[in-house]
Amino acid sequence: MEFLLQLTLNGVVIGSIYALVALGFVIIYKSSSILNFAQGEFLMLGAYVCVSIVGAYHVPLWAAFLLTLAFFAVLGILMERLLLRPMIGEPVISVIMLTLGLASILKAIVQGIWGTETIAYPTIFPSAPVMIGPLPVSQGYLFSVASVGVLLVLFSAFFKYTRAGIAMRATAFSQQVALSMGVSVQHIFALAWSIAAVVSAVGGVLLGGIRGGVDGAFAFFGLKVVPVVILGGLDSVLGAIVGGLIMGILENLAGGYLDPIFGGGVKEVAPFIALVAILSLKPYGLFGKVKIERV
């Protein structure tokens, strides 16, 4: 029983990071119908940038964190302006390949600057665990779950009440209509990329804090999140969060109970097996908008 609880807890924690990255995915997909395969690289870059700002300028962590977010806000806008905007109207394969190419470039930049060694993270969270019932829980875990909750509320409010959020929803609904109502679709795209980059950077820093270091494996999160967004529905913010938590728990349970039987590796493949099942049963996910088209 304790083993089960521990696995579930680990799942919730890693799932909350998935949810953050998935949130970035969904925001980009919602506004511009692009599946960004470079999301994992954003996460990795975010973790590296934050730790090297701390290392180079000896500023407190919160300042470095804010600087990182500012950097990513600008980076997201630049990406959209320079790379993605010329791709409007191109076939899906071209856009997918563009994000894969971008992922390759980002990985190369990270490897060129920081090498392949793990870089240690400054301690963000106090190491003393908190007791929840019978289980000791590290404070970093709690913090990351809490911050995901806060972001969820923030984004729900953003999409519901702010002008920009409503404009984004309008753009997602129909670009033509949004344009004719005076929404600048280009600004919306830039905003979406900026938000997605910032959210990923938050995920990267949190993950760095939880793991105590950052390395190239962070980029793999970008692929791991694909089953999450499909489960939740590609265009649903709530779906990203719920999907992230479910996938995190599923992968940890599968890893914990099945790895001894198969000899390792189940944890990595379980989300993808689930993905096949979701695609054949409910391709638009739990909360996604169903688009019916018959051939």
Next chain:
Amino acid sequence: MNCGQFRETYREDMAIFETNFARGLLALFLVALAAAPAFLSFFWMDVLNRILIAVIAATGLNILTGFTGQISLGNAAFLAVGAYSTAFFAGRLGLPFLLVIPMSGLMTALVGMVFGVPSLRLKGLYLAVATLAAHFVIEFTASHWDGVTGGVNGISVPPAKLGGLELSGDRRLFYLVLPLTVLMLFFAKNLFRTKTGKAFVAIRDQDISAEVMGVNVFKYKLLSFGVSSFYVGVAGSLVAYHANIISPENFPITVAIDQLGMIIIGGLGSILGSIFGAVFITLLPEVLRVGTGALGDTFPKLIDLFAPLKQGVFGLAIVLFLLFEPDGMAARWHSIRNYWKLYPFSY
């Protein structure tokens, strides 16, 4: 060069070679290529073999993605299926390569068609995601089905034998790879002159109108998955013969991305493009290696930067091609050729 050449029949219009001159030029090129082992070093023979294998795989992917419009991120896994089939048929059953290669192709075609079934319901992004899942599932199978695949330690493949002659080493293997590549390219080129090929293109351009015009979309999508995977399986079989030992590490997801890069850079929906792309992407790291090696004495840091440099240049090439020449090298080639066709009186 071919002024005054007019096409008077449909037959002439459909011909693969416009003139006898082109035919002669290609024959000359093939003869030169066949003589290459006499001149090239071991290193470049290895590269040449890898290029030809990549040409077959890229052509297969182009049939599926470029001509039929079905995005596949599962190509590395299909390559692995072909390679492991070869290891099984040649190693376990001891069959000759003349049987092993087509059988590996058919095996892969079967697996490809199984993963092609969802393509009727799933389109675009969703299909890409489904094939991504296929990749990880097959990779997991390859590293855990120890009895057949040898697990993570890999499995060895006996060399192909022609009579008493072992086709081991790059020089000898080359004479197996080259004819096979030429054969498969000709088949692909001809495929798109037939009803089947035209049906593929119709599905790519608009699947609903293809259905309305009497193309059985499901049948031809499956067929496209089958033909494409057959090509990839044959390439995988050659990878196995070339590498001698195969393990799951030979087929990471980056191989699938590389191959997508090949057809993007070469040109989607063009057989010539698959060739250009495969040559470009396979040569890129080798040229970089030679380049960094030469400059390594002056800038010793460059050697350490080789791996990121390779990856960065690859990504940059894809992004630049997509932004500035989305139709790939094949389109550039055609525009250059058309310019010289009527030179200097191009009007």
